[in-house]
Amino acid sequence: MDESLPEAATTAPAAAPAPAPQKGTVTQRAIDRIKAMIGEGRLEPGARLPTERDLAAQLGISRSSMREAIRALTVLGVLEARHGSGIYVTQLEAGDLLETFGVVADLSRGPRLVELLEVRRILESTATALAAARITADQLAEVEKHLTAMNATDDPEEILSHDLAFHRVIAGAAGNETMAAILDGLSSRTFRARVWRGYQEEGAFERTRREHAAIHRALVAHDPEAARAAAAAHVGEVEEWLRSQIQP
Amino acid sequence: MDESLPEAATTAPAAAPAPAPQKGTVTQRAIDRIKAMIGEGRLEPGARLPTERDLAAQLGISRSSMREAIRALTVLGVLEARHGSGIYVTQLEAGDLLETFGVVADLSRGPRLVELLEVRRILESTATALAAARITADQLAEVEKHLTAMNATDDPEEILSHDLAFHRVIAGAAGNETMAAILDGLSSRTFRARVWRGYQEEGAFERTRREHAAIHRALVAHDPEAARAAAAAHVGEVEEWLRSQIQP
DNA sequence: CCACTCAGGTGGTCGGACCACTACGCGCAA
DNA sequence: TTGCGCGTAGTGGTCCGACCACCTGAGTGG
Incomplete structure (x- = not known):
């Protein structure tokens, strides 16, 4: 108590040889x-x-x-x-760690959405090209299943669901799980629902249908370049529409 | 809108008999x-x-x-x-949300590393191509600064640092902040340090130097296709080496 | 042998206490 | 009046102890 300004250097227990610098919290x-x-x-x-x-x-x-x-x-x-x-x-695995990617897509807005779609266009076109070269008969059958199911209903929810699955199977057929996981996050439900709500209101159903058919044809023909072009055009259409919406 | 599991929700195995008002924790x-x-x-x-x-x-x-x-x-x-x-x-912004991408790169191993490099090759080549078309004189000067600094030292740490900055400036010049942020995470320090340690031990310094020079030439010439090819080759070299390391 | 029970261990939640730091305003001095 | 310090109220950071909800597995009884 009476000590005014003690050095207190005695019996310092602190001390580990490494002072353990208090970095963050x-x-x-x-x-x-x-x-x-x-x-x-x-x-x-x-x-x-x-x-x-x-x-x-x-x-x-x-x-x-x-x-x-x-x-x-x-x-x-x-x-x-x-x-x-x-x-x-x-x-x-890729899916475990990249789940957070969906958060990015959900919270992005304005110009950032266009950038995300641009990234998706680049990856999706390459993935589709790879898939065209590697896809198996079983995988192709699954692609067709979602394609027909997508065209057989008018419920936007169901269409969106099969649309997602359609692209997911293709991404999986590309043989790169990491890329597939990123594309999955880039196409998270809320993300696409937000964008597609407006896009499809402009009667883009028919165009989307044709684009999906083109992708499917390229896959059947095992034609990577055609698949790349079809996928790039597919995403690019949405990208351009969104760009026009943001900067009228 | 609760949890979104990959498995279908068609069957109800007696689970959730109650409306389960309590979602998760x-x-x-x-x-x-x-x-x-x-x-x-x-x-x-x-x-x-x-x-x-x-x-x-x-x-x-x-x-x-x-x-x-x-x-x-x-x-x-x-x-x-x-x-x-x-x-x-x-x-x-992209940088804020995509910082977690580095965690993915840091924790990935084996085949997953190759997949990550494949994604990086795809994005980096496209980003470099875009940069070739859009890069300004100021940005080009910064690219050159890191290029010369990289060639002027033998300290691996410093080389790695300038290497990262080199590609970062290029990605920034591509005009897509989101893509730049993803590439940044894909090239996190610990990730590259891990891969490059072995890669450079094989005397890849000179090759890396030539590849960087090729990228720089393409940027100066504003030649997107050359830039794309040079960047793809650059990343592809590391990718192939890593692939051979994992599967000897 | 099987099915059931139940006790122990685990993560999940809560409330309170104190510490470390920041921000803002009051009051003093120039 | 103006400027500067210092003190204080409020914030996030840390810790503690208790209890709850749930899963697991060993033990028990049939």
Whole structure:
């Protein structure tokens, strides 16, 4: 008490040899630690992590902070928490990690939407070209299933659903799961619903139908260049329409 | 509009006998609520949110749960928390939202790395082609700056740094911020460091140098097709090397 | 042998407390 | 009046302890 300005250099327990520079928040450090564990292979995909309580004790933080870190990695698709069972590392496949891509599409607006469609046009055209060269008979049959189903109804919801599946099968046939996952996020339901609502009101149904038919023909003919052109035109149509809507 | 699982929803295996008013966890609902508020425009980019305590009270949940929701949206690049000041919506620009893309690159392994490089090759070649047509004198000067700096040193760290900047400027010159942000995530430091460590050990320095020079020439000549070919070859070289490493 | 029960462990939620930091305004001095 | 400091109220950051909801698996009884 009487000490006015003590140096207090005695018995300093602090001290770990490495002063452990307080980088960001405690939670952020926990996120990085866990991410590092996975990156270094100390946690295999599908592995089960220690309990929240143990993890918190290991890193010397509270369970609350650890829970925030886990929640963060959960929304990123890195971890998966099963109530009553434990916390597990996901398979770290493209679909798991790229699920967040949908958030980008959902929250983008104005010019950013056009940019997203441009990216989709580039990837989708290439994916369709690859699919034309590699697609199997089974996959082709599935494509046709969605194509006919799409043309057999007038319910916009159902059309949209089969439209998504149509492109998803094609992307899958391209043989690049990562690309397929990105395209999936780029075509998230809410994203397309927002854009297509206006697009289809302009009587674009028939045009869309023709474009899908063109893509299908190219796939049947195993003609990559035709497939690339058809897919690029397909997405490009929507892209141009959206561009005109934003900048009238 | 609840969960969107890839599996079809045709069969009802006695599941969900009750209407199940409780969607997911409380925290997940909070995440969706805030996301919806932003999506509907009730929260403009840059806007300040109510305090954690108020938000929790509004949604009728505890502050702990609300904090987890906020943390989740923070790592997704949607929100930004400033200690002592408040919680703010980000500008929701491509860079903010696509920062998580780096996580994907960092955690991918084996065949997935090749797929990521394939996506990068497709986007980078197109971006470089667009840049060849649109690049300004100032941007070209910056490209040259990084090119010479890259060739003037032997420090791998510095080379990698200028290499990243080199491609970043080109992607920016393409005029599509979203594509540039994706390419940025696809080339995150740790990702490239991991791949390049091995690649450059095989004496690929000289080849890389020639490829960069070729890209630069195409940009100077404003020749999109040459730029596309040069960029595709550049990434393709690494892609092929990596493919051979994984499947010897 | 099977089906059922139930207890333990796990993640999920809650409320409160305190700390670290920021922002703003009051009051003092020039 | 003007400017600058300092104090304070308010914010996010962290921690704790308790309880709830759910899953799992060992034990039990048929």
